[in-house]
Amino acid sequence: MLLSALVALILTVLPLPRWLDVLRPAFLVLTVLYWSVNSPRTGGIALGFFAGLVLDVFQGPVLGEHALALALVTYMGVREHQRIRSKPAFQQALFVGAALAIYEFVLFAIDGWTGHPITSPLRWVHIVTGALIWPPAAAILAYGAGRRA
Amino acid sequence: MAAFGTGAGRPLQQRGGSPGFRFTFFAVLAVIAMYLDQRQHYLEQVRYVLQAAAYPIQLAVSSPPAAWRWLKESFQTREALQAENARLRSQQRDLDVRTMRYEALARENGELRGLRAALPPVAERWLAAEVVTVQLNSLRHRVLLNRGASNGVFRGQAVLDETGLIGQTTHVGPWSAEVILITDPEHAVPVRIERTGLRTIAVGAGDISALALPYLPANADIKEGDVLVTSGLGGVFPEGYPVARVTEVHRDAVQPLAQVRAVPLAHVDTDQEVMLVWFKSDHPAAPARATASADGGVGELKHGDAAMQPQAVTRAAASPPPAPGQRP
Numbered sequence: 265m266l267l268s269a270l271v272a273l274i275l276t277v278l279p280l281p282r283w284l285d286v287l288r289p290a291f292l293v294l295t296v297l298y299w300s301v302n303s304p305r306t307g308g309i310a311l312g313f314f315a316g317l318v319l320d321v322f323q324g325p326v327l328g329e330h331a332l333a334l335a336l337v338t339y340m341g342v343r344e345h346q347r348i349r350s351k352p353a354f355q356q357a358l359f360v361g362a363a364l365a366i367y368e369f370v371l372f373a374i375d376g377w378t379g380h381p382i383t384s385p386l387r388w389v390h391i392v393t394g395a396l397i398w399p400p401a402a403a404i405l406a407y408g409a410g411r412r413a
Numbered sequence: 414m415a416a417f418g419t420g421a422g423r424p425l426q427q428r429g430g431s432p433g434f435r436f437t438f439f440a441v442l443a444v445i446a447m448y449l450d451q452r453q454h455y456l457e458q459v460r461y462v463l464q465a466a467a468y469p470i471q472l473a474v475s476s477p478p479a480a481w482r483w484l485k486e487s488f489q490t491r492e493a494l495q496a497e498n499a500r501l502r503s504q505q506r507d508l509d510v511r512t513m514r515y516e517a518l519a520r521e522n523g524e525l526r527g528l529r530a531a532l533p534p535v536a537e538r539w540l541a542a543e544v545v546t547v548q549l550n551s552l553r554h555r556v557l558l559n560r561g562a563s564n565g566v567f568r569g570q571a572v573l574d575e576t577g578l579i580g581q582t583t584h585v586g587p588w589s590a591e592v593i594l595i596t597d598p599e600h601a602v603p604v605r606i607e608r609t610g611l612r613t614i615a616v617g618a619g620d621i622s623a624l625a626l627p628y629l630p631a632n633a634d635i636k637e638g639d640v641l642v643t644s645g646l647g648g649v650f651p652e653g654y655p656v657a658r659v660t661e662v663h664r665d666a667v668q669p670l671a672q673v674r675a676v677p678l679a680h681v682d683t684d685q686e687v688m689l690v691w692f693k694s695d696h697p698a699a700p701a702r703a704t705a706s707a708d709g710g711v712g713e714l715k716h717g718d719a720a721m722q723p724q725a726v727t728r729a730a731a732s733p734p735p736a737p738g739q740r741p
Contacts, residue, residue: 322550
């Protein structure tokens with residue numbers, strides 16, 4: 265679990281050309297969401313909070329911004345984990361898209377309140393790519409989890 | 414039956430509090446952290462430690478590009494190296510000649526100003542730093558340098574390259590420092606138009622190759638090709654460093670302000686090596702203390718004062734440029 269989070273973090277900060285970077289899904293958010301849905305006991309809101317804190321150090325204007333947004337996303341994941349797990353991949357991806365939208369909106373609101381606004385519409389692009397990449401990402405994570413178990 | 418009432422038998426929701434309780438707990442923690450970081454700046458120490466912890470990961474991520482550059486350099490041909498060597502040597506000679514002139518000019522200038530001796534250069538000390546190739550935030554223009562507090566880097570330090578201004582440091586860790594570039598929409602640098610001496614503020618346009626000058630009246634004397642240099646106001650950058658060249662001036666009859674855009678002179682987006690500079694605070698060209706004292710003073714700025722936030726557009730716009738009382 266921690267290994268996958270570390271890999272996701274590296275994917276998040278890997279330097280990419282600008283157009284690809286805009287399309288880059290929020291890998292760490294997806295990974296943390298996966299664990300909160302599929303293993304709510306071990307990787308839950310605490311994992312989300314600390315992963316968010318790490319993200320804050322890397323890219324947040326204030327400490328706690330990503331932590332709050334990720335705690336909210338993992339809370340939704342943990343709460344609805346049984347309902348989400350039973351759905352086919354397509355419907356899961358819809359839920360993930362909604363969760364990412366809420367995540368990005370929380371960031372957007374906090375950015376605005378703390379006086380670091382980014383109004384560029386490009387910031388919302390990763391919601392779509394994140395939802396699209398969810399089925400393969402979840403499959404990879406499930407494969408990794410299955411092999412270790 | 415035996416497990417009834419103990420932790421093992423309880424449904425998931427009951428362990429260590431319900432998800433709702435845990436979420437509330439962590440949300441409150443996050444909000445407190447944000448408040449302390451934003452309003453009180455109590456978390457500088459925490460951030461310092463976290464930044465130190467993050468640095469190995471950042472270095473690891475940036476190592477493949479760095480290794481690639483190293484490989485490319487080590488397989489350069491002899492001819493290429495010789496050509497570069499010759500170019501560097503001629504450049505060195507040019508610079509030497511120019512420095513000779515510079516000494517003479519500085520002395521002459523000192524005499525004209527009625528000073529007994531020529532002033533030493535305003536830059537006291539500088540340190541080369543490498544840009545760690547790691548993505549910080551795609552929509553903010555920030556870069557990470559491989560120098561930090563252990564090299565004496567402080568918050569709000571000017572960062573230059575050989576052609577112009579790059580930005581200033583915002584968060585300093587023990588071995589790394591985050592730099593806000595002058596093109597970041599949150600960054601504003603007080604500038605002077607070199608040709609006319611008109612002072613204004615250059616704000617990052619959010620585009621890696623553009624600055625905007627939003628506070629110039631439509632009848633201001635500015636045209637394409639004008640060079641902008643730092644004005645020395647604002648308390649961070651000393652006077653006279655090149656910043657940008659004006660590329661576009663739009664004057665609209667119905668708009669009271671001119672729309673001016675400029676390109677940074679420094680290679681803001683492609684630089685691998687930059688300079689961190691320490692300035693003499695008692696030099697006439699040093700960052701103006703007059704404005705700095707209004708919101709903290711240069712000395713306090715080093716300790717993460719609120720005033721050391723990247724100069725916010727609103728604040729910079731609100732404070733009128735004071736009279737240049739700096740020159741004797």
